[in-house]
Amino acid sequence: MPKQPGDASTQQVSLWRRFMNQAANVFAVSAAVLVIVPLVVIFIYLVWKGVGSLNWAFLTQTPKPPGELGGGMANAMVGSAVILALASAVGIPMGIGCGIYLAEYGRDRFGDLVRFTADVLNGVPSIVIGIAVYSLIVLRQKHFSAFSGGIALAIMMIPTVARATEEMLLMVPNNVREAALGLGIPKWRTTLSISLRTASAGVITGCMLAFARVAGETAPLLFTAFGNQYWNMNPNQPTAALPLQIYTYALSPYDDWHRQAWAGALILIVMIVAAVAAVRIATTRGALKGAS
Amino acid sequence: MGVGIEVRGLNAWYGKHLALKSIDMTVPANHVTAVIGPSGCGKSTFVRCLNRMHETIPEARADGLVKVGEMEVYGDGTDPVEIRRRIGMVFQKPNPFPTMSIYDNVAAGLRLNGFRNRKQLDELVERSLKLSALWDEVKDTLHKKSGASLSGGQQQRLCIARSLAVEPEVLLMDEPASALDPISTSKIEELIFQLKQHYTVVIVTHNMQQAARVAELTGFFLMGSLIEYDKTEKIFTTPADKRTEDYITGRFG
Numbered sequence: 001m002p003k004q005p006g007d008a009s010t011q012q013v014s015l016w017r018r019f020m021n022q023a024a025n026v027f028a029v030s031a032a033v034l035v036i037v038p039l040v041v042i043f044i045y046l047v048w049k050g051v052g053s054l055n056w057a058f059l060t061q062t063p064k065p066p067g068e069l070g071g072g073m074a075n076a077m078v079g080s081a082v083i084l085a086l087a088s089a090v091g092i093p094m095g096i097g098c099g100i101y102l103a104e105y106g107r108d109r110f111g112d113l114v115r116f117t118a119d120v121l122n123g124v125p126s127i128v129i130g131i132a133v134y135s136l137i138v139l140r141q142k143h144f145s146a147f148s149g150g151i152a153l154a155i156m157m158i159p160t161v162a163r164a165t166e167e168m169l170l171m172v173p174n175n176v177r178e179a180a181l182g183l184g185i186p187k188w189r190t191t192l193s194i195s196l197r198t199a200s201a202g203v204i205t206g207c208m209l210a211f212a213r214v215a216g217e218t219a220p221l222l223f224t225a226f227g228n229q230y231w232n233m234n235p236n237q238p239t240a241a242l243p244l245q246i247y248t249y250a251l252s253p254y255d256d257w258h259r260q261a262w263a264g265a266l267i268l269i270v271m272i273v274a275a276v277a278a279v280r281i282a283t284t285r286g287a288l289k290g291a292s
Numbered sequence: 293m294g295v296g297i298e299v300r301g302l303n304a305w306y307g308k309h310l311a312l313k314s315i316d317m318t319v320p321a322n323h324v325t326a327v328i329g330p331s332g333c334g335k336s337t338f339v340r341c342l343n344r345m346h347e348t349i350p351e352a353r354a355d356g357l358v359k360v361g362e363m364e365v366y367g368d369g370t371d372p373v374e375i376r377r378r379i380g381m382v383f384q385k386p387n388p389f390p391t392m393s394i395y396d397n398v399a400a401g402l403r404l405n406g407f408r409n410r411k412q413l414d415e416l417v418e419r420s421l422k423l424s425a426l427w428d429e430v431k432d433t434l435h436k437k438s439g440a441s442l443s444g445g446q447q448q449r450l451c452i453a454r455s456l457a458v459e460p461e462v463l464l465m466d467e468p469a470s471a472l473d474p475i476s477t478s479k480i481e482e483l484i485f486q487l488k489q490h491y492t493v494v495i496v497t498h499n500m501q502q503a504a505r506v507a508e509l510t511g512f513f514l515m516g517s518l519i520e521y522d523k524t525e526k527i528f529t530t531p532a533d534k535r536t537e538d539y540i541t542g543r544f545g
Contacts, residue, residue: 184377
């Protein structure tokens, strides 16, 4: 190797600098560990408490009357899936549409108003959204329903999805848009097929975050989906949901229900992780070499 | 086949700032015309006015007469999308669509305008990549690799292929080689020379040697005005205007 400029001096790294380098490293690693520890502890605790009550009956049966042993949460699992599907079907397209508006057109006062409203909505306690949907839909229909629960959760998803979509679209370099417009591709096509596609990884992450957040919500479902001890496949009727079932069981005086609440919590976490992982796998399978 | 361009009294603004002052210029069909001048002189604005890309910038506008072939670019009822379909553009920084494969990049302009015939699409993609001298380097990884995975010079040739695939009549190039190394630059220049058989090419360049190498005609812009426009040879040997002479001899700019 030929002699490099500054060869002599670079070998003499002072002790102090080496110490500081180590200290910074230790600090960064311990911060990362501190973040992971609570998550891992919660998960291990859930598995420890919940896995014992997991059995075939729990996964396939509806709840037994109070005080009786056995039964399961099958109806609540399906109910949660239905409510979350409804919420995603409404909340994700509306959120993405709103985000597109904010990023591509909303550079004016109205855009600022929408942005501000979305941020406020994001901070509204979930129980308030539950009450609002209760008075707007449930009181008018005069009955609880999976439908109203889905709407309540959708309202909670919209601001998260909208702001994530906006931020991801703003990260798409302008020269990519120019390239598309320069080819004679209309603006709406450019936005949907070029900008949104380029930003899709981030937009999907935003949708998954919103999904995971509302999947565990209990408060907005108390006045909307209400819960149900029996099978119900009609989205216009009161429907069981895992968070509601966990809430009811955890507050009950029965030991068997306490154990089932732990199992329900474990199932809820597994369902969320499975859904997020499935979307991740489905969306990265088609990725190209060297795509950024 | 390429078509000629007529420009009469073209003005362009950014907000209140007048960036182009009453430009008159006639660009002949199937020739390479270079536009030179110091930074900020309006040369990029000028080519962006030819395909109505100028107005995509907020608060930017332009007026005047621009005729490309028989088409009035700023005529009433002229659709800017249609204009851009017939006048291709290559930008300063290579800008392939990052999430698309090489093939999809080239096919994008056709597909997103509703072109569906798979066989014809394959042919057009191959023809465009051959025209832009990229085919041999990418033919085995057309569908596997992203456009963003290519080198800078390859990316720029990919962008040229993408513009050519929609079969424009005019190709505008805004400093297409300024971000590239000398070898890639010479490839692009060779390519420009080939392209004029099929297209009218207008190229903006910072590099006067490049203008001298590739263009038959050269226009010199200064502070929003077209100072001198003539055969390239004339501009670089016996310019009529003192300011042109000062610029090409490196006295300013």
